[in-house]
Amino acid sequence: MAKEYSRTQRIGDQMQRELALLIQREIKDPRLGMVTLTAVEVSRDLGHAKVYITVMTAGADELQRIQQSLEILQEAAGFLRMMLGKVMKVRTIPQLHFHYDASIRRGAELSALIERAVQEDRQHQSDGE
Numbered sequence: 229m230a231k232e233y234s235r236t237q238r239i240g241d242q243m244q245r246e247l248a249l250l251i252q253r254e255i256k257d258p259r260l261g262m263v264t265l266t267a268v269e270v271s272r273d274l275g276h277a278k279v280y281i282t283v284m285t286a287g288a289d290e291l292q293r294i295q296q297s298l299e300i301l302q303e304a305a306g307f308l309r310m311m312l313g314k315v316m317k318v319r320t321i322p323q324l325h326f327h328y329d330a331s332i333r334r335g336a337e338l339s340a341l342i343e344r345a346v347q348e349d350r351q352h353q354s355d356g357e
Contacts, residue, residue: 244267265280
């Protein structure tokens with residue numbers, strides 16, 4: 229039996245695809261880094277949408293660049309909503325709220341910790357022989 233998706237999930241998926249294209253093509257702010265949309269959660273009444281993003285950054289100013297990217301996107305939320313209204317066949321377009329998704333960074337940190345533990349374990353085994 230096929231898995232059923234609710235209307236809000238389908239709208240969220242379509243919004244994610246369209247927003248990714250719009251941010252890439254329409255937002256011309258040079259301060260905006262490499263932004264990736266990880267998820268869009270739409271409320272049941274279609275009034276609000278939480279847009280989760282990650283920002284590809286490296287270095288000491290990582291938190292500052294993330295905050296700056298969030299501010300740029302929040303300022304452009306009205307424009308993005310208007311552009312979504314032209315592209316999507318939905319009566320109302322939800323208000324956009326951008327949030328940083330730290331799960332990818334946490335996953336990379338955990339992978340590095342696991343790799344380091346495995347490497348240390350191998351080193352201890354070879355020292356014992």
